[in-house]
Amino acid sequence: MRIGIPEALLFQRYEPIIRTFFNNLEVDVVYSGPSNQDILERGIKNCVDEACLPMKLFQGHVSKLEEECDKVVVPRLMKCEFGDSICPKFSGLPELVGKGNSQGRFIFSDPLYLNDRAKLEKTVVKQGKQLEVPKENLIRAFRAAEAAMNIRKAVYRAEADFAGAAGMGESEETKKPGERKGSRVALLGHPYNISDSFANRNLINKLKRLGIEVVTGEDPLEKDFSMQLTGLMKAPYWMFYRENFGKAGALLESGSIDGILYVSSFCCGTDSVIIEMIKSRIDDFPMLVLKIDEHTAEAGIDTRLEAFSELLERRRYHEAHLS
Ligand code: SF4
Known part of the structure; x- marks a missing residue:
């Protein structure tokens, strides 16, 4: 069989x-x-x-x-x-x-x-x-x-411990936006939209070509996001809500990212709530929502990513110096 x-x-x-x-x-x-x-x-x-x-x-x-x-x-x-x-x-x-x-x-x-x-x-x-x-x-x-x-899980934990012991990650993670060479964004969304490069039109490579570093947050099988979920009226009902809202909060608090890029499927009901909840938590922090469906064209994604990249650069080098 x-x-x-x-x-x-x-x-x-x-x-x-x-x-x-x-x-x-x-x-x-x-x-x-x-x-x-x-x-x-x-x-x-x-x-x-x-x-x-x-x-x-x-x-x-x-x-x-x-x-x-x-x-x-x-x-x-x-x-x-x-x-x-x-x-x-x-x-x-x-x-x-x-x-x-x-x-x-x-x-x-x-x-x-x-x-x-x-x-x-x-x-x-x-x-x-x-x-x-x-x-x-x-x-x-x-x-x-x-x-x-x-x-x-054990390998993930060992890698995290090794990075911590060697001081790796920490120095990079704690660098403020103006101290880094390029921009760094948190790539959020449902795991299948992030991992399927055909569905997202090779998004990670496009970001790399623009000199943008990508972080996707901690391993979801391991990470407890309860700290980031405090203050909500009730515990999130959906797994993707808990993960994405939690990751956005954790990365924002760490000060290690310049923006958030959220990949969302067109007509996804859960995303319509998750995205609004993240927006309400981050105030004016830069966030780009990319909607994908079977008609999504490469050129449309390229244009929006270029504009987002320019916005991040401007913020990193100029807006921080405003009195
Ligand atoms: S509707 Fe949204 S949560 Fe449901 S499968 Fe589609 S993308 Fe995933």
């Missing part, structure tokens, strides 16, 4: 865990590869018009894999690792991308609660039986994936 895994939505975020799980299962696995024009066109053709760009791309990855595989992994994510909720499209993903009887070919589509280890293991083992793999192999693969997650 051949299993297809779409490299879209939260794939990059959980990639080491997903790969470890399937490597340990010893089944025939096909990864869909990075997004491209062909995948986007498949997504536009098969997905509902109102869907956001990341959902259309996911649909495109699934359509490609359906031609090559017996089963396609289409997860139904209900809760993330900290117990927060996620966009409702994730909990209805199999219905959103399933056409006709194709839902019967989806696997791991039972509700997944990443914050409940026992429930997660039970669901994964139950769903995995469709792969004709012995139960003990499924349990072994699940535990190996869990270990990969813990190793990732």
Whole structure:
């Protein structure tokens, strides 16, 4: 049996865990590869018009894999690792991308609660039986994936400790805007909009070409943003809200960035709230919101980035000297 895994939505975020799980299962696995024009066109053709760009791309990855595989992994994510909720499209993903009887070919589509280890293991083992793999192999693969997650956290912690002990990062991080060679921006947004260079039209390379350094904040699997969330009327409901609002607050407080660049999908409901909340917290600190969809053109992005870069430079060198 051949299993297809779409490299879209939260794939990059959980990639080491997903790969470890399937490597340990010893089944025939096909990864869909990075997004491209062909995948986007498949997504536009098969997905509902109102869907956001990341959902259309996911649909495109699934359509490609359906031609090559017996089963396609289409997860139904209900809760993330900290117990927060996620966009409702994730909990209805199999219905959103399933056409006709194709839902019967989806696997791991039972509700997944990443914050409940026992429930997660039970669901994964139950769903995995469709792969004709012995139960003990499924349990072994699940535990190996869990270990990969813990190793990732340990490596991240060790890197942070090493940087701290060596004084690295600190000196750079604490430099004030006028003391740095170029501008530095925080790149925020949903993880799939940041990590998919086809979706964001190679944004990180464009920023580098303009001499802008990019920081994306701490590892979200590790970082506790509770400090930045104090003062809100209630705890943020969505994971992406908690992460992006928290990251923006942490980076702003550190004084280590000159601006914020937020990549947002056109017609994303959660972003409409997150962006306004960040704006209300940062006053007149420079922030550019880049909306992306399937019609986004390189030239439009280039022009806005150039204008933003000039604004940051002007602020760094002149506005700080105003009496
Ligand atoms: S959070 Fe926004 S961008 Fe992400 S899937 Fe939902 S609607 Fe799309």
